[in-house]
Amino acid sequence: MKETIFDLSRPGVSGAGLQDPEFGALDPSDWFDAEPLRTEPIGLPEVSEIELVRHYTALGRRAYGVDDGSYPLGSCTMKYNPKRHEPLASLSGFAHAHPRQPESTLPGLWELLFHLAEHLAEISGMDHVTLQPAAGAHGELTGLLMTRAWFESRGIERDVVLVQDSAHGTNPASASMAGYRCEMIRTTPEGLTDLDALEAALDDSVAAVMLTNPSTFGLFEKNIQEIAERVHDNGSLLIGDGANMNSLMGIVRPGDMGVDVLQLNTHKTFSTPHLSGGAGAGPCGVKAFLEPFLPIPVIRRDARGVDRRGIMPSDATPRSQGAGEAPPRAG
Numbered sequence: 001m002k003e004t005i006f007d008l009s010r011p012g013v014s015g016a017g018l019q020d021p022e023f024g025a026l027d028p029s030d031w032f033d034a035e036p037l038r039t040e041p042i043g044l045p046e047v048s049e050i051e052l053v054r055h056y057t058a059l060g061r062r063a064y065g066v067d068d069g070s071y072p073l074g075s076c077t078m079k080y081n082p083k084r085h086e087p088l089a090s091l092s093g094f095a096h097a098h099p100r101q102p103e104s105t106l107p108g109l110w111e112l113l114f115h116l117a118e119h120l121a122e123i124s125g126m127d128h129v130t131l132q133p134a135a136g137a138h139g140e141l142t143g144l145l146m147t148r149a150w151f152e153s154r155g156i157e158r159d160v161v162l163v164q165d166s167a168h169g170t171n172p173a174s175a176s177m178a179g180y181r182c183e184m185i186r187t188t189p190e191g192l193t194d195l196d197a198l199e200a201a202l203d204d205s206v207a208a209v210m211l212t213n214p215s216t217f218g219l220f221e222k223n224i225q226e227i228a229e230r231v232h233d234n235g236s237l238l239i240g241d242g243a244n245m246n247s248l249m250g251i252v253r254p255g256d257m258g259v260d261v262l263q264l265n266t267h268k269t270f271s272t273p274h275l276s277g278g279a280g281a282g283p284c285g286v287k288a289f290l291e292p293f294l295p296i297p298v299i300r301r302d303a304r305g306v307d308r309r310g311i312m313p314s315d316a317t318p319r320s321q322g323a324g325e326a327p328p329r330a331g
């Protein structure tokens, strides 16, 4: 099929009647401020309902995915996710939540998200987790932006991120999107991080070292504690890529190994739905000193009662002990 849905468009054709006669025409300016309101038509294709259905049904037949056969997608550790998880993720309270929904209808969702974040923090050994990133790579970027904000808040200029030569391509991509220069650390013939190469590269330009453990070679980085010490002695942060977390879970925790920032790929480790091989979710965990830099809004327990949850903007004021300060060992 060569045609896109836009090629099929004919002005004035419509397959949908959205107006509810009971309410008459709604004027969006009664509901929204002028600033977010569109002034030009959005330019959606104009087709009949059956044209739309046929178009996407035909495209769906051309798609190849895990239901059709082998689906080799990089090093990621889990790609077939049980179908049962799709109806769970599609529950209306999740799938239809809307940013403009009245807050009084949201505490149930907040409760679940709050506890999910707590569980992920516990499993990974981190102090706080944001659920906002929408993919592993997005979680990496979020962690790097928090790292950058933390250094900036302390008036320290560092512009280099070190990545393993075995790293997933998203690591250097995220680092450069966050404004860092990337330098590679070679691996030894056994496939582990070369400690001498690391030592030689660590200087006061290095903001962070990104490390995947187990690496994309599938090897556990047995020198991880020594690596963490060297990185912290240099005043740098250790960013863990947690995409391969399912091989560690319940055995060791990245936070205990000295990792300061870690993204989790829940569509791998926890088999949440993975769409069509695309994004899923990439919660990002941090140690307490990075808490003020979590993206907002943050769900947190309100002191006024156990069942109340507050969504409050993050600000520069540390809220928990140790927040915003240097990690104890970093210079």
Ligand SMILES: Cc1ncc(COP(=O)(O)O)c(C=O)c1O
Residues within 6 Å of the ligand: 074, 075, 076, 077, 135, 136, 137, 138, 168, 170, 171, 212, 216, 241, 243, 244, 265, 279, 280, 281, 282
């Ligand atoms: C080691 C590693 N890091 C990061 C990613 C990126 O995750 P995502 O595909 O969710 O963006 C992947 C998988 O693609 C991976 O295997």
